[in-house]
Structures are given as structure tokens and as C-alpha cells.
Amino acid sequence: MSFTEEFGTRVTVVDHPMVQHKLAILRDEGTSSKQFRELVRELALFEGYEATRDLPLEDVRVKTPITEATCKMVQGKKLAIVPILRAGLGMVEGMLELMPAAKVGHLGMYRDETTHEPHEYYAKMPEDIASREVLVVDPMLATGGSAIAALHYLRKCGVKNLKLAVIVAAPEGIRAVLAADPEVQVFTCAIDQGMNEACYIVPGLGDAGDRIFGTK
Ligand code: PRP
Numbered sequence: 001m002s003f004t005e006e007f008g009t010r011v012t013v014v015d016h017p018m019v020q021h022k023l024a025i026l027r028d029e030g031t032s033s034k035q036f037r038e039l040v041r042e043l044a045l046f047e048g049y050e051a052t053r054d055l056p057l058e059d060v061r062v063k064t065p066i067t068e069a070t071c072k073m074v075q076g077k078k079l080a081i082v083p084i085l086r087a088g089l090g091m092v093e094g095m096l097e098l099m100p101a102a103k104v105g106h107l108g109m110y111r112d113e114t115t116h117e118p119h120e121y122y123a124k125m126p127e128d129i130a131s132r133e134v135l136v137v138d139p140m141l142a143t144g145g146s147a148i149a150a151l152h153y154l155r156k157c158g159v160k161n162l163k164l165a166v167i168v169a170a171p172e173g174i175r176a177v178l179a180a181d182p183e184v185q186v187f188t189c190a191i192d193q194g195m196n197e198a199c200y201i202v203p204g205l206g207d208a209g210d211r212i213f214g215t216k
């Protein structure tokens with residue numbers, strides 16, 4: 001069964017040729033931290049573009065230099081972006097370029113290197129998070145543990161409309177997320193083959209946080 005058949009409309013693979021091109025450079029172990037950060041920002045913008053495709057529009061009257069016209073603008077929808085620290089931070093700038101009025105909540109999560117279980121160490125959300133449409137961002141979806149913990153936290157905060165945007169996903173992680181949260185929509189630039197014994201995505205791109213921040 002193909003991933004499209006398996007995941008249906010709950011998973012969108014953002015596979016525009018420019019996205020695939022940028023992702024190939026991102027995966028390359030020779031790519032510098034500077035370029036890696038720039039690519040993550042750009043890919044986030046492309047993903048944000050797809051993830052906001054269903055935003056409601058309203059009619060506005062605009063006076064062009066020629067005449068008056070009825071045009072469309074995005075309704076005053078309340079949005080929030082929630083990066084999973086650290087690596088998710090790399091996607092915030094690109095998302096904010098697209099949605100400058102969005103608020104940003106931060107969720108600190110690290111994966112235990114032995115058990116691969118997520119540990120939450122920080123959370124700071126906008127006060128009105130429950131009434132916002134929330135886009136959780138993290139470049140990597142491996143076992144799904146971190147994303148599931150983040151989605152669970154946000155559901156407990158009362159968030160109803162939740163989306164998850166990652167750059168590379170393992171099929172196992174997607175399956176786990178869809179099973180844990182029956183309503184979340186997932187956006188990814190690629191669905192890779194799987195994971196190795198250390199739960200790194202294969203072929204993946206290595207440790208996204210370390211590559212963004214130059215910590216290895
Ligand atoms: C990475 C990544 C995700 C998580 C994915 O973060 O950014 O948050 O692992 O793995 P999972 O799907 O198996 O949970 P990491 O814990 O390495 O922290 P970092 O962002 O600080 O590098």
C-alpha cells in the first residue's frame with residue numbers, strides 16, 4: 001500500500017521540485033550550519049504555505065489605480081506557531097514571514113539518548129492558546145514520541161485546531177502520531193524509509209538540532 005493510500009488526507013507531502021531540491025542540500029553532510037539554517041527557514045515557509053491553504057477568506061473592497069474591485073483577504077484568524085525546542089526554533093522565522101501576526105509558544109522537549117523517550121523541560125504558551133489555530137513545528141518526526149507529547153500538551157491546554165509541520169518523517173512516526181491524535185493534520189517534505197537502531201531517520205539528515213546550532 002502506498003503512503004497516500006495508507007495516510008489519506010491527514011498527511012500532506014510538500015514535494016514541490018524546489019522543496020525536493022532544497023531538501024537534498026539539507027540532507028548533505030557537507031552542508032554548513034549557516035546554509036542548513038537558511039534551508040530550514042525556507043522549507044518552513046513552503047510548508048506554512050501548504051498548511052495555511054484552508055484559511056478562510058473574506059471579501060474586501062480595494063481601490064486600485066484604475067477602479068474599485070472586490071478582492072479576497074485572510075479573515076482575522078488567530079494563529080499560533082509552537083516550535084518543539086530546540087530544532088523547531090529553526091522553522092519559526094520562515095513561518096512568521098508568512099504569518100507575521102501569529103503568536104509563538106515554546107515547548108522544550110529532548111529525547112533520551114538511550115530510551116528515546118521524550119522529556120518535557122519547558123513550556124510557555126500565549127495566554128489565549130486554546131482559542132488559536134496551532135501549528136506545531138519540528139524538522140524531525142522519528143518515533144513520534146516528541147510530537148505526540150507536544151500534541152497531548154496542547155490538547156490539554158484546550159487547543160482544538162492542531163497541525164504538525166515537519167521536514168523529514170519516518171513512516172513509524174507518522175503512524176504513531178495519527179493514532180495518538182485522531183484529528184491532527186501532518187505536513188512533511190518527505191517520508192523516509194524508516195529508522196536505524198538508534199532511532200535516527202534513514203536516510204534522514206542526522207541530528208537537526210545539532211546541525212542548526214552547530215553543537216556537534
Ligand atoms: C529531535 C527532533 C525531534 C525529536 C524527534 O529533537 O528535533 O524533537 O528528536 O524524535 P522522536 O520523533 O523520536 O521523538 P532532540 O530530542 O534531539 O532535541 P533537540 O531539538 O534539542 O536537538
Ligand code: URA
Binds near residue numbers: 140200202
Ligand atoms: N532527531 C533528529 O534530529 N534526527 C533524527 O533522525 C531523529 C531524531
